[in-house]
Amino acid sequence: MKVVTGVVGNDIHVVANRLIDLSLQARGFEVFNLGVNTYLEEFFDAVVETDADVLLISSLNGEAEGWCREVKILKSKYKNLDNVVFMIGGNLVVGTGDASTIVPKFKNYGFDLVFHQVDLNTGLDALEKYLETRE
Amino acid sequence: MNLLQEEREIILSNEYIEHFDFAEVEEFVKNASKDLFISHNFRTKNKMLVQPRGGFPTYNKMYALYEFFVDANVDVLPCTIDSNTRLNDYATSKKMLRLSEESEVDMLNGYPLVNHGYRTTRKMITHFNKPVSLRHGTPDARLLIETAIASGIFEIEGGPITYLLPYSKNFPLDKAFLYWKYVEKVCAKYSTLNEPINRESFGPLTATLVPPCITIVIQLLEMLLSLEEGVKSFSVSFSQSGSMNQDIVTGAVIRKLAKYYAKEINCEDAEVHLVYHQWMGAFPMDQNFASQLISMSTAIAAMVGADKIITKTKQEASGIPTKEANAETVANTQYLLRILNGLPNVVNTEEEENLTLEVKAIMEAVFNDSADTLWRKVFNSIKNGIIDVPFSPHIINHNEMITIRDTNKNIRIIKRGNVPIPDRCFEYEKSKCDLKKDTTSIVNDIIHDIGIMQ
Numbered sequence: 001m002k003v004v005t006g007v008v009g010n011d012i013h014v015v016a017n018r019l020i021d022l023s024l025q026a027r028g029f030e031v032f033n034l035g036v037n038t039y040l041e042e043f044f045d046a047v048v049e050t051d052a053d054v055l056l057i058s059s060l061n062g063e064a065e066g067w068c069r070e071v072k073i074l075k076s077k078y079k080n081l082d083n084v085v086f087m088i089g090g091n092l093v094v095g096t097g098d099a100s101t102i103v104p105k106f107k108n109y110g111f112d113l114v115f116h117q118v119d120l121n122t123g124l125d126a127l128e129k130y131l132e133t134r135e
Numbered sequence: 136m137n138l139l140q141e142e143r144e145i146i147l148s149n150e151y152i153e154h155f156d157f158a159e160v161e162e163f164v165k166n167a168s169k170d171l172f173i174s175h176n177f178r179t180k181n182k183m184l185v186q187p188r189g190g191f192p193t194y195n196k197m198y199a200l201y202e203f204f205v206d207a208n209v210d211v212l213p214c215t216i217d218s219n220t221r222l223n224d225y226a227t228s229k230k231m232l233r234l235s236e237e238s239e240v241d242m243l244n245g246y247p248l249v250n251h252g253y254r255t256t257r258k259m260i261t262h263f264n265k266p267v268s269l270r271h272g273t274p275d276a277r278l279l280i281e282t283a284i285a286s287g288i289f290e291i292e293g294g295p296i297t298y299l300l301p302y303s304k305n306f307p308l309d310k311a312f313l314y315w316k317y318v319e320k321v322c323a324k325y326s327t328l329n330e331p332i333n334r335e336s337f338g339p340l341t342a343t344l345v346p347p348c349i350t351i352v353i354q355l356l357e358m359l360l361s362l363e364e365g366v367k368s369f370s371v372s373f374s375q376s377g378s379m380n381q382d383i384v385t386g387a388v389i390r391k392l393a394k395y396y397a398k399e400i401n402c403e404d405a406e407v408h409l410v411y412h413q414w415m416g417a418f419p420m421d422q423n424f425a426s427q428l429i430s431m432s433t434a435i436a437a438m439v440g441a442d443k444i445i446t447k448t449k450q451e452a453s454g455i456p457t458k459e460a461n462a463e464t465v466a467n468t469q470y471l472l473r474i475l476n477g478l479p480n481v482v483n484t485e486e487e488e489n490l491t492l493e494v495k496a497i498m499e500a501v502f503n504d505s506a507d508t509l510w511r512k513v514f515n516s517i518k519n520g521i522i523d524v525p526f527s528p529h530i531i532n533h534n535e536m537i538t539i540r541d542t543n544k545n546i547r548i549i550k551r552g553n554v555p556i557p558d559r560c561f562e563y564e565k566s567k568c569d570l571k572k573d574t575t576s577i578v579n580d581i582i583h584d585i586g587i588m589q
Contacts, residue, residue, distance in 0.1 A: 012302075012304065018534060022537070022578055
């Protein structure tokens with residue numbers, strides 16, 4: 001399975017990004033890590049280029065909310081991405097927010113899996129389970 | 136006119152500079168008070184110099200900060216530059232400076248030196264008559280350092296590697312090498328007029344599980360790049376690692392090897408100093424705990440035998456510190472240094488030998504690169520992963536090396552990537568760690584190891 005990952009927006013927080021990369025590799029995924037400071041279009045281009053199965057976007061400074069409103073528009077523009085699993089995790093809003101309102105919001109933006117302030121391995125367990133049930 | 140002077144005139148003809156008077160600046164440096172030169176202070180003050188961090192947007196607030204520091208018996212004043220200036224965006228820093236002046240609210244996270252200009256800044260610096268250290272993070276610092284030296288700031292921190300790999304995702308590294316070559320040349324040129332201008336490298340890098348061998352290699356290479364251009368006073372630096380033993384070993388090895396490699400390029404006449412940064416990782420929120428951590432850092436700096444210590448404040452976890460908190464650390468650090476006497480001389484031969492072998496092997500691989508100049512050799516070595524900085528966000532960095540802490544909290548290499556760590560050393564590093572764990576628990580360990588002081 002191929003995963004494209006990276007940190008969205010003008011966010012330079014690199015530590016978690018490296019740990020996501022390591023953990024995905026340990027679980028047997030082929031990882032294409034775009035690193036920090038990545039724009040939404042770059043993620044989509046990479047998914048097309050690598051023929052990825054999963055797009056895992058992360059965010060720490062909370063910029064994700066501003067950027068991810070565009071996901072649906074880009075999905076329709078790029079086409080043929082229906083089989084790609086869209087996942088987002090990290091700290092998804094600036095300031096404080098409740099997962100019960102944040103998760104539906106991001107699902108509405110076009111994500112299949114949303115994890116707000118959830119432990120990395122819990123999130124990746126859920127991803128693997130989701131991929132199993134889909135097969 | 137030579138090429139350097141031609142480039143300088145282009146750099147200094149800028150809408151943000153009011154006529155740069157080369158002859159007047161040279162005259163100023165030639166006749167400047169020796170006290171302004173940290174190189175002179177290193178030689179004459181028989182103690183570890185204490186330098187805090189700090190910078191405010193307006194002249195008045197900067198002046199007030201310096202007054203507080205001087206009252207706290209500071210040895211070296213900092214001039215920390217705002218983030219817009221660091222990215223050469225002088226238009227934004229100009230606007231934000233005006234807003235800060237008009238509203239009394241700070242709209243910048245440092246002192247916009249280029250916008251204030253050297254004529255204004257020089258008044259403040261000559262008034263306090265203490266050495267000032269330029270703290271920035273700028274890949275292209277050509278205009279900034281010209282303005283700094285003209286202002287009487289005779290210590291310039293940074294370097295092409297240490298100001299790029301921890302801070303930027305895609306600023307071209309080859310350009311950074313060339314921009315910093317200009318900085319070295321200008322510092323060398325002014326160094327012939329009075330006491331030498333001191334250059335300092337930024338050893339903490341990402342301050343996240345960086346193994347000592349990588350820190351030392353990068354310190355040595357930036358030192359060599361500086362000395363080969365004619366700089367005569369240089370400070371290598373590193374930050375608290377989390378293990379007192381490892382810090383003492385790092386200090387011993389970096390001192391020894393700095394001397395060795397300077398001699399290799401016939402620059403043994405240059406003075407090399409050692410700077411220690413108090414803990415640069417995540418700080419505890421509890422301000423009492425933070426103060427304890429800071430005191431411990433000072434004690435380790437004394438054990439390391441540092442020539443200068445750069446301080447933190449108890450407010451580190453919560454944002455930009457107040458001038459009161461900043462001055463408090465300076466006073467406390469001076470007090471602690473005064474009462475820390477009769478320190479034992481700790482030598483760990485086994486660890487020193489291992490670290491020396493690692494550094495020499497990496498340095499040899501860099502020198503063996505087929506490029507014709509040192510900066511190109513270093514550039515290629517970073518590009519092909521011979522030098523690999525853990526947790527650098529830059530796209531050129533390999534990110535293949537993995538480090539964790541052993542039971543004594545020493546940082547150990549468990550995956551070397553392309554870094555030519557000799558087999559014997561690699562076995563030694565691994566022998567200190569529990570390698571039976573799976574990646575998931577190693578990742579959890581890394582998360583814990585990063586937040587060790589919280």
